[in-house]
Amino acid sequence: MVSVGTQLSYSTLKNHVRSKAVQVSICNTAGTETSQQDTRFKLSSTPGKASAPSLGVRPAKRPRLELQEDEEDEGNLSENAQPHDSTYDLDDSPSEMRGMESTCDYTDPKYIVFESCLRDLFQTCPVCRWECVVQQRSLGTFVSFSQRCPNCQYTRKWQSQPIKGNTPVGNLQMSAAVYFTGASFIQMEKICKAMNLQMFHYDTFRRHARMFLEPAINHKWKTDQQTLVERLKEKDKIAVGGDMRADSAGPSPKFSSYALMHLDSNNIIDVQLVQSNEVGGSSNMETEGLRRGLDFLEAHLLDVDYIVTDRHAQVEKHLKERNVEQYYDVWHLEKDLSQQLENLAKNKECLVVRKWLPSIKNHIYWTATASKSGPEKVAKWKSLVNHLQNVHKHEDPLFPRCTHPDRVSRDPNKWFQPGSLALNKVEKLLLDKQILHDVEKLSHDHQISSLEAFHSTTERFTPKNDVLSFIGRLCRLYLAAMHFNENGKRDQSTSLEGKAVYKIMFPNCSNGQYITNPNQTAPTFQYVSDLMKLLFKKIFEDPTRYIEDLNEISIPEDRWTQFERPS
Template sequence: MFNTTSQQGSSSQEIPTTSTLHEVRCQSDPIETVATEIKPKMRSVGTQLSMGTFSNFHFRSKGIQAKLYGHDVGSETTIMFPDAQLSSTPVRGSIFRPSKRPRLVLDEEEESGLHVEPNDSTYNPDSVVTQESELTIDPQPDHSDNKYIVFESCLRELFVSCPVCKMKCVVQSRRRGTFVAFIQLCEKCKYHRQWQSQPIVGSTPLGNLLLSAATYFTGGSFKQLEKIFKAMKLQMMHYVTFRIHARNFLEPTIIHKWNRDQLNLIRQLQEGGHVAVAGDMHADTTGHSAKFGSYTIMHMETNKILDLQLVQSNEVGGSYHMEKEGLKRCLDKLESNGLAVDYIVTDRHPQIQKYLRDHNITQFYDVWHFEKGLSKKLDKLSKMKDCEVLKKWLHSIKNHVYWSANSSESGPEKVAKWNSLQNHIQNVHVHDNHLFPKCEHPDKVSRDPTKWFQPGSIALHKVEKLLYNKKVLKDIEKLSHHLQTSSLEAFHSLIVRFAPKNVIFPFIEMLCRLYLAAIHYNENANREQATTTEGQAVYKFIFPKSKQGECTAKPVKIDPTYNYVDDLMSLLLQKVFVDPKPYADELHTIPIPPPLSSKKSRGVAGTQHTVQLDQETTHDGMTTLTLRPR
């Protein structure tokens, strides 16, 4: 934040012989200067400022950067601030200088009465050196350093008295988000130094960037985090700064990592030939009023997300058409990377059926989606007065759907087993179809003879009409007999953690949050089941709402890992933040559809004029809507 310069003065103050420190690379310094010999040496470890820590003048800050200055030879340094409109008492120590690194982010206003314009440079750590050693910031900052919560009152205690003459010092502080810096000046012996709470890379405090990255990469909400910080009086940056970090650094990092991981996964699968996949769409809101629809393709054998496409409703003329467009883009992506699809398991969306049929791609239906739709009709039918006997068979019919699909190898065999239910509910267990001539259960006499359907009854007629119509038999034949989309539904549940449905996101942020969910899922897709100390598998009982009070034993998995967050942090600090241009160019290749309201016009009540709703984006990333007459 603070650049120092020494201005040669004419003051005749006595030069102490204990220690002298010479500042180089200052604008007003002569080219050749001579410094007196430095006898004592100082060393600071952490923030311990006792006299014993200054046994060596060589200064190195471990974990916390600090600037330590001795007496200037015949010179006087003064703090000067770039904003001339804000008056401040000059203090010896530093002077601001434009940063050598181009400013890429817009940080929030600094506090403590000192204002910095949005495009002004800040402290350059390379601008001040000592004769013995140079105080520099690690060119490759590491996010793995531990961070702590420190009270301001505890920090100020470290700078109250001069470590040389023990006199009371003048202390000034500055804050930018989570960053704080202190300047200490002793008016008696002219000892002064500068301390900062975190490294500054270019013009960006590293702590602010890491806080934005940790919030975004873990799928967190800045607004929720802000509430926590305000409740605890923790200092943090503004939302505008968070969005600038996201736009310039975080989102390019996510896009690059997803593209790299996706390419590596596809290359691994290319060696195995054709692949079996599952596909389904997730909408950001329920019903047919969704703005975004994300279509996901999952490799069923490895349980990994292969591709994910985000579609906005105004791209395809309405939310009903988003699923077909998403599937088309996913299949085109796999085809462009040389990955052929053997078959795909989806739901029974009519547009999906027609598209896959036209492109000669084998399609199977997910059993859960089929059983869910059929169960709703059966539940409604069982509530009728003449069909009360159906209530005793609801659970068995649902199980029969899964058994017919999973125990069969061909479509006709599935239909034959499904048709056997028509005889079974009438207590007839021998069938005319040679593919399934007899029920596989053991023969036994029922204890409740009233549970059977009577031949020619109204209940039997309605059940047969529902279960054995042409459309149901056609769907039974195409049920998936091996793999289902249950894992894909679990991924859709995970999306809600990264992109809640009650929050409206712009297109790129929504896409990045979907990619984060996919990266998290792929890392933890095949977690093992947790075991006790004796090696027994652990289960938990759940009571799903769909089962109306029936419990289910669900295996408990080991805790998920978040190694991808460390990978994103390393990529951000070591590559993207150093040179963001190639990563930003990669993000800009993604086509962004116009907002839903970009072409909407509204009439003004009571007049004959119409206006055009225009959208403008300001320099700080905020969006404004303007009504203009047409």
């Protein structure tokens, strides 16, 4: 084979023009027939280590993960071979393609391009205008084209995205975008299939998650958590709120998450994930989650002033043993009493109860916030029974008389009649011994409504109908905590005139009655940008240390391992 050529004036094409044997800037081939059989390849979604090529030295080929059937070399397989993964050989690409590996960044804008539009760019030779032979290779969101002119032997290769290691950057960034935003890959895959947008397989997504995404989430959460702890150490004592959320409704959930919140700043301090079989059943999950959370606070030398929780009996017993002061959230008591009163109002002889439901609900909150003293709360709570009969003087010395002026109505239907069935049932319910005990412990300062809002946030990151592994669910809880801490205290939005904006809502529990809530500003997603930067700048280069940190998390055995599987 002899290559004879003339110097071309196409200076912009000289790096693309090459022969089979020698890459030069002159490309006219005379008197020979060159056999150029393009070997098919695919790219790897699992990166391999590759050193940057030095000047004048041919870079070593990256380890192959899987070779195609038409390739002759079958002895260089990797242990992590996947059925749809292979290696892109950068040696076969022009020099400017190898430069693209380092110049392109994950922050570059992306566009949806049709395949027919791309093929139009490679149909004809830019030198002699002949029709070229075009070969296409793809893996997930990546696509490349090889162009060869049969007339002047002009060749060119083009790829749609940069490659780092042996991984297309777009594939990894797609996995990261789905995971970091709390989205579902299955739903994303359905969307891509509906519009015939090329996407990689679920196995590739899970491999990205294990090697890069979950270590990045774990590292960032631990870093943010440590920063929050150091800030809280400056305070003498902190008030926290705690509550549990189960992964499924019913008496036997598999997972439950227990969150501790700093009530002054509305920041999530710690999230604990508990599996039912590691604590002997779902009834012990809330207590175990609380115990782990308090152990974390003690290990980091945070002194708890008091904790606000629901009215769980085992939680109360555990806090007494640890000598931690406990208060009850008002909403949980109001919800329980409202349900019982609504059931009572269905009786024909107790229809007057329904008229008093809003006032009774307001009285619960007024009793809790009016005083810190437990006995004074009970005295004010007992005054509610006198109000129902239009009596405003009380026998209790702590609260002998109401502070508002007497209002006497001539309509007897507005009040409970002494000795009536309705009054007896309401009085029995409101003055129950357990209710009086719970009223005495109602929180006077903070409530855990923000913690309930955090549980609503976790619904978007860990839907109850999604089947997730222990680490996968824990990392998504960390994402929910990062999102909530960043957006937990958003400002109220204003109009162009500078006026505060509100929105009208109709809650299901209000039976058509509306409420007004401040309209908050749009949420931000800075934590997603920080995770992307951490992924591509640090973890992708060397994930070993981050994977080791993730492996330190204790993972309980699955519940099915306790049972014998049938043949």
